[in-house]
Amino acid sequence: MKQRTIAKKVENIGIGLHKGEPVKLVLEPALANTGIVFYRSDIDASFVAKALNIKNTQLATVLGDLESGRFISTIEHLMSAISAYGIDNIKISVDANEVPIMDGSALSFCMMLDEAGISELDEPKQVLVVKKEVIIKDGAKMVALRPSTSPKFSFSIDFARSAAIGKQSFSFEFSKKTYLEHIARARTFGFLDDVKKLNAMGLALGGSLDNAIVIDGDKILNPDGLRYENEFVRHKILDAIGDLNVFGAQILGDYEAIAGSHELNHKLSLELLSDASNYELVSLKSQESKELSRVFA
Known part of the structure; x- marks a missing residue:
């Protein structure tokens, strides 16, 4: 199974969540073994999407240094879509310090990737295989990765603060189609x-109501309501998939979370990488490709 990039350059413009200003987003093909690279055209700075380069997770997943101003924020939704499409190499350019929020989901990014198309490169795909259970706990909160050849994402939340959310759980077997x-x-x-x-x-x-579900007490303010009955926990899974797309290779393992967060996902990534016996980096050859093709198709 070969590494992937996109087939052609595509562009879009959206609003930045924090500044509220228009941001131009450009996706471009990249060579094999390049990885996922973000580029800020406004300051001529590049950021490789790897776990060690994530420096802040308070309101979003942030690459780079907030204090110096050399950073790019809110990468998780786009990173989630890139993971679902099995893309290994891509250049992502923005002219601001954040990826546009679009409609608050990964849908717009999926549409951009569909428009760009997929191109296979002449190098074998790399997969990071989870070999041992890795768990991060913070009180009642927990995130974990476990060995699996049919990766699942499972998440549970409990927002006693609002009956509009309450307790929700969701689990799905990861593939582009199910994503x-x-x-x-x-x-x-x-x-x-x-x-x-x-x-x-x-x-x-x-x-705004155009790019987020807004809750006031026990009421959902969006006139059109929810897209899924349990949309809140599904978005948490969307975030987690993006947060874990930071290894320079697609990850193969089961993920479970109870009240997980960007911060805990980042700690989980670092903990996985802290011990080489936790994982194995596998170069997919023909036989392995057949077995795993449905996951990364």
């Missing part, structure tokens, strides 16, 4: 009072 059916359209969400606080801090200025 598009069950995960890609799930939007990010937030509480109205939290949004107001962030706005006062100069953050989330681009947030």
Whole structure:
């Protein structure tokens, strides 16, 4: 099975979640073994999407250094779509410090990837195979990776704060087809009072009912309601898939979370990499390709 990139350059413009300003997004093909590379055209700086380059996870997944201003934020939804499409190498350019939020899900990015098409490269695909269970706990919160040849993502949340969310659980077997059916359209969400606080801090200025589910007490403010009955937990899985796409190779293993977060996902990635016996980097040859093709098709 070969490495993949996109077949042609595609562009789009969307609103940045935090600044609330238009951001131009350009996706371009990349050579084999390049990896996923973000480029900020406004400051001529590149950022390779790897676990060690993630420096902040408070409001989003952030590559680079916030203090110096050399960073790019809110990469997780695009990274999630890239993972689902099995893309190994791509150049992503923006003219601001964040990836546009689009509609708050991965759907717009999937549409861009569909428009760009997929191109196979003349190098074997690399897969990071989870060999041992790795767990991160923080009180009642937990995230884990376990060995599996049919990777699943399972997530549970409990928002006692609002009956609009409450307790939700969801699990799905990972493939491009199931991702598009069950995960890609799930939007990010937030509480109205939290949004107001962030706005006062100069953050989330681009947030609106067009790109997020907004909750006020026990009410969902979006006129059209939800896309899935349990859209909230499905979006958490969408985030997790993006957060784990930071190894320079696609990951093969089961993921489970109880009240997981960007921060815990990042800690999980670092813990996995901290011990070489936790994983194996496999170059897919013909026989392995047949067995795993349905996962990374």
